[in-house]
Amino acid sequence: MTSLVVRDAREADHEAVAALFLELETREPPPGRERYVAELLRGTQVAELDGRVAGYVYAEVLADAGYVRHVATAPWARRRGVARALFRSAKRRFREAGCASVRLNVKPDNHPAIALYRDEGLAPAYRSRVMRFSLTAIPGNPREGVVGGLLDAGRDAEAEDRFKLPRGQLTSARERGRVMVALLRPEPARATPAIVGVACFDPSFPGAFPFRVTESTLGSALLDACRMHATVDELQLVIEDDEALGDWLAAEGAETRFDLDHFVGALGPADAVER
Incomplete structure (x- = not known):
């Protein structure tokens, strides 16, 4: 009889999780042991199928929302309930923490995953683009009135x-060592400048997520603010729900690596099946 068990990840699971990370097809290297232990381990659970690691979920508990960052299943274990078991385990953690909603990103062509998330009560909210480019290929463009x-x-x-953004997302990123870059607009009627852009910049990646501006035309100014924190020329940005900003980057030569659909759902009481 098949035995499927979801448990908290251990440091010894790093090799298995790193191998499964490649199934996400993000064109990024898997997390090294140091990053796995420092950033992923606390929020990761693995599924064992007949004693063998068959998948993992990495999920983050924010102030009022649960954010599923990764769900990966080994090819040999697909269509055996592994992804659903991992997702439901993450939802249980979110409920226990008092979260009111769950959210995640999924590739638009990942039809089995989308069917699962819809079946679990989530719905699409917006589309994002993961874009990579050379900083030197996009010249600086200072904007008057913003700093x-x-x-x-x-x-x-x-x-x-x-x-x-979900409450707690920026604070969580700050705790993980991200540089919180802001674009500010001084206004005479305000004691503090208005926030018109924000980027959670990871110099070690390197890149930023989220990368948000109030107007798409401010994207170049926020990018300029990130430049001083970059240690290499190539950057990756996740452009969420801003087609004009993504189009501007593409026109400047940025490569769209893949698209993502952002799904959100309410976290009500667990139904009988989940229990």
Whole structure:
């Protein structure tokens, strides 16, 4: 009889998780052991099928939402309930933490995953583009009236509300060592400058997610604010729900590596099947 068990990941699972990471097909290298232990381990669970690691889920508990970052299943274990078991386990964690909603990103052509998430009560909210480019290929373009700098930690919630990000996303990124780059617009009627752009920049990746501006024409100014924190020339950005900004980057030579659909769903009480 087939035995499917979901458990918390261990440090010893790094090799299995790194191999499964490649199934996400993001064209990124799998996490090394140091990053796995420092960033992923706490939020990762693995599924064992007959004692063999068959998949993993990496999920982040934010202030009021659960964010599923990765769900990967080994090719030999597909269509055996592994992804659903992992997703439901993540939802249980979110409920226990008091989250009201769950969200995730999925490739538009991943039809089995989309069918699963729809069946679990999620619906598409917007589309994103994962874009990669050379910084030197996109010249700086200073904008009058806006200033690039670092976002004060006390304004994380304000920025999250401004860009409709789940509460706690920026604070969580800050705790993981991301550089919180902000684009600010001084206004006479305000004691503090208005936040018109924000990027969670990861110099070690390198790239930014999220990368948000109030107007797509401010994208070049926010990119300029990120430049001083870049240690290499090639960057990757996730452009969420902003077709004009993505089109501008593409016109400047950025490569669209793949698209993502962002799905969101409410976290009500677990139904009888989930229990």
